[in-house]
Amino acid sequence: MIRKQRRSKTVSFRIDAELEGALRDQASQKGLSLNSYVNSLFRKCVELTPILEQLTFIFVPKQLLVEILRHIDEKTLTSLASDIVAPSLKEIAYSLRGKADLEALRTIIEAFTKHGQTHAIPSQWKNGEEVILIIQHEISRQLSILVGETIKTYVKDLGMHAEYEVTRNATILTIRTKNKGTP
Numbered sequence: 001m002i003r004k005q006r007r008s009k010t011v012s013f014r015i016d017a018e019l020e021g022a023l024r025d026q027a028s029q030k031g032l033s034l035n036s037y038v039n040s041l042f043r044k045c046v047e048l049t050p051i052l053e054q055l056t057f058i059f060v061p062k063q064l065l066v067e068i069l070r071h072i073d074e075k076t077l078t079s080l081a082s083d084i085v086a087p088s089l090k091e092i093a094y095s096l097r098g099k100a101d102l103e104a105l106r107t108i109i110e111a112f113t114k115h116g117q118t119h120a121i122p123s124q125w126k127n128g129e130e131v132i133l134i135i136q137h138e139i140s141r142q143l144s145i146l147v148g149e150t151i152k153t154y155v156k157d158l159g160m161h162a163e164y165e166v167t168r169n170a171t172i173l174t175i176r177t178k179n180k181g182t183p
Contacts, residue, residue, distance in 0.1 A: 047111055050095065050096055066139055069140050077142055077149060078149045080146065081153055082150075082153040085149075086153035086154045086157070089154050092104075093105065093107075100154070100158065102131070102160070102177060105151070129176060129177055130176055130177065132172075132174055133173040133175065134171070134172050135171045136169055136170045141166055141167065144168070144170060145166055148166055148171045148173060149164075151164070152164060152173075155175050160177055162175045
């Protein structure tokens with residue numbers, strides 16, 4: 001296996017003793033050195049901060065989200081996706097890349113999945129006329145619909161076409177990047 005070499009630099013920080021202990025414990029639980037673990041935390045902070053600064057979050061237990069979604073019908077989910085979630089996604093794209101395009105969508109999805117902010121993972125991203133994207137999670141079919149409708153609206157605003165299928169824990173999207181025979 002070929003490892004990509006990164007240049008590193010030695011920097012000293014002073015931290016609270018109890019924080020150092022907690023960092024060591026967490027690194028050990030993950031099977032990482034303290035240095036590797038702290039680097040991963042810095043990377044998450046640097047990569048996610050621009051996205052998170054654009055959002056207003058409230059933290060709710062996962063089970064509460066599941067219950068809320070369970071009580072929302074498909075028509076309401078579609079409306080929420082197109083009226084609220086997709087425009088927010090576009091705002092994030094503009095703040096990250098200066099424009100809302102497919103590459104900005106990819107950046108957002110990769111940032112959230114890479115750092116565990118969602119349970120979604122892109123499984124395939126092809127260049128060309130069609131993008132196949134599978135986003136998996138551990139929530140519900142309703143979240144799958146919300147994700148599908150959000151991305152469908154986002155790419156429609158870019159002049160592209162998306163179709164999706166959902167399961168209880170996944171959204172399978174086909175995004176046509178060219179107008180060749182699309183509705």
